[in-house]
Amino acid sequence: MSVALFGAVYPTSEVSSGIGFPESVRDGNWNLDSSWSISRGRNLIYNGRFRKDRKYSWNLSCPNAGSRYSWFGESNSGSGRKLSVVSSMVASPAGEMMLTSEQKVYDVVLKQAALVKRQLRSNDNLEVKPDIVLPGSRSLLSEAYDRCGEVCAEYAKTFYLGTMLMTPERRRAIWAIYVWCRRTDELVDGPNASHITPDALDRWEARLEDVFRGRPFDMLDAALSDTVSKFPVDIQPFIDMIEGMRMDLWKSRYKNFDELYLYCYYVAGTVGLMSVPVMGIAPESQATTESVYNAALALGIANQLTNILRDVGEDARRGRIYLPQDELVQAGLSDDDIFAGKVTDKWRNFMKKQITRARKFFDDAEKGVTQLSSASRWPVWASLLLYRQILDEIEVNDYNNFTRRAYVSKPKKILSLPIAYAKSLVPPSRTSSPFVKA
Numbered sequence: 276m277s278v279a280l281f282g283a284v285y286p287t288s289e290v291s292s293g294i295g296f297p298e299s300v301r302d303g304n305w306n307l308d309s310s311w312s313i314s315r316g317r318n319l320i321y322n323g324r325f326r327k328d329r330k331y332s333w334n335l336s337c338p339n340a341g342s343r344y345s346w347f348g349e350s351n352s353g354s355g356r357k358l359s360v361v362s363s364m365v366a367s368p369a370g371e372m373m374l375t376s377e378q379k380v381y382d383v384v385l386k387q388a389a390l391v392k393r394q395l396r397s398n399d400n401l402e403v404k405p406d407i408v409l410p411g412s413r414s415l416l417s418e419a420y421d422r423c424g425e426v427c428a429e430y431a432k433t434f435y436l437g438t439m440l441m442t443p444e445r446r447r448a449i450w451a452i453y454v455w456c457r458r459t460d461e462l463v464d465g466p467n468a469s470h471i472t473p474d475a476l477d478r479w480e481a482r483l484e485d486v487f488r489g490r491p492f493d494m495l496d497a498a499l500s501d502t503v504s505k506f507p508v509d510i511q512p513f514i515d516m517i518e519g520m521r522m523d524l525w526k527s528r529y530k531n532f533d534e535l536y537l538y539c540y541y542v543a544g545t546v547g548l549m550s551v552p553v554m555g556i557a558p559e560s561q562a563t564t565e566s567v568y569n570a571a572l573a574l575g576i577a578n579q580l581t582n583i584l585r586d587v588g589e590d591a592r593r594g595r596i597y598l599p600q601d602e603l604v605q606a607g608l609s610d611d612d613i614f615a616g617k618v619t620d621k622w623r624n625f626m627k628k629q630i631t632r633a634r635k636f637f638d639d640a641e642k643g644v645t646q647l648s649s650a651s652r653w654p655v656w657a658s659l660l661l662y663r664q665i666l667d668e669i670e671v672n673d674y675n676n677f678t679r680r681a682y683v684s685k686p687k688k689i690l691s692l693p694i695a696y697a698k699s700l701v702p703p704s705r706t707s708s709p710f711v712k713a
């Protein structure tokens with residue numbers, strides 16, 4: 276995966292490094308002795324050190340997770356059998372009942388929502404803590420955030436423009452989160468990916484813990500450290516994203532949608548959970564915090580599923596198939612068919628179902644965007660509309676995602692922006708709906 280939210284404009288020129296600090300630079304408890312740079316080819320290069328630390332594990336206590344994100348499967352017999360929702364409890368081959376990925380993830384959603392409930396709904400919307408200004412530190416922090424902004428502008432120009440509508444505090448915070456996600460993704464998807472080991476990811480996680488303890492390693496980390504001290508952002512989604520990168524190191528097949536869902540949560544649903552505490556929920560929104568988090572999660576999943584469907588050919592050339600194996604078999608397809616890359620009717624039918632599922636996640640996400648604070652809605656709508664259109668383009672390409680990359684043309688992208696803006700003006704509804712608190 277490489278990130279270009281909002282159809283980034285890919286630069287051809289080098290952005291000079293200058294991101295790092297010299298070995299000797301220390302400020303307060305910031306330990307700014309590594310360097311990252313953006314180099315030609317859009318890659319963030321890490322030149323620092325790693326340190327090992329402990330790991331986190333799942334909390335599997337979610338008895339009441341709903342099944343709204345489950346796969347609506349249909350038999351491939353063409354007999355028109357009714358759609359059926361997969362239950363959220365599944366039986367293992369040994370007959371024990373196990374939690375589905377959806378339940379595990381819902382547990383995280385509940386935890387995140389509980390953490391932020393009060394802060395997000397205060398009258399000031401967000402009680403942003405003031406900066407603690409140590410001599411010299413103010414400009415370093417501003418510089419750190421500015422650098423994050425530059426990275427965003429470099430990699431995801433339209434997204435960067437979208438953030439300009441947010442309040443300065445929120446904008447900076449989203450940049451800092453974006454940069455951390457970007458760097459994390461680069462570990463397994465960048466030019467040095469072949470050298471990345473699970474140990475390296477453990478050290479990246481240890482470094483993340485330091486960020487949350489207020490002990491950043493470099494200036495980009497310092498921006499994130501400041502962000503997480505000011506907004507009710509929890510470490511769990513960040514840890515989970517690293518888990519997704521670990522998964523990418525060893526796993527190249529997904530038995531069923533449950534496995535794929537977990538992967539999508541790790542690498543993209545987490546982004547939604549990280550972003551909501553910063554974007555804020557509209558004070559006038561009647562929606563439950565959980566429902567807004569669920570919508571954010573849905574947008575991440577929808578984006579990732581779309582990404583997967585767009586990149587089937589590209590991934591197959593790397594030996595990877597991010598498609599549910601059981602559904603492939605049901606459709607009469609095998610890995611060899613994917614590697615052969617021939618668009619057949621079986622493939623078209625399979626793709627139609629995958630696209631329907633991705634659209635359902637987008638639909639779920641849409642319900643939540645309106646609940647966000649007004650200034651945050653436009654960039655989210657824009658990202659949603661732009662990404663969603665990739666699915667339409669796959670259809671326009673007659674489902675040839677083996678050799679044709681579906682993309683949204685510039686005129687369509689430009690047209691989406693005012694549409695997103697118009698949608699962002701719609702305030703949260705005060706009428707009762709399943710989305711709204713009883």
Ligand SMILES: CC(C)=CCC/C(C)=C/CC/C(C)=C/CC/C(C)=C/[C@@H]1[C@@H](COP(=O)(O)OP(=O)(O)O)[C@]1(C)CC/C=C(\C)CC/C=C(\C)CCC=C(C)C
Pocket residue numbers: 276277278279280434449452453456457460542543544546547548550551567568570571572574575578579582640641643644647654655658
């Ligand atoms: C406004 C907005 C979109 C904010 C999110 C900003 C942010 C922190 C982005 C980080 C994205 C990032 C670098 C993720 C790393 C993992 C990864 C690569 C995920 C894939 C993105 C795109 O992949 P790729 O680069 O391969 O795509 P292109 O080739 O360039 O097309 C993902 C597919 C997922 C990204 C997930 C999101 C943007 C989730 C967005 C959800 C929200 C912002 C929550 C909104 C709230 C509600 C209530 C709906």
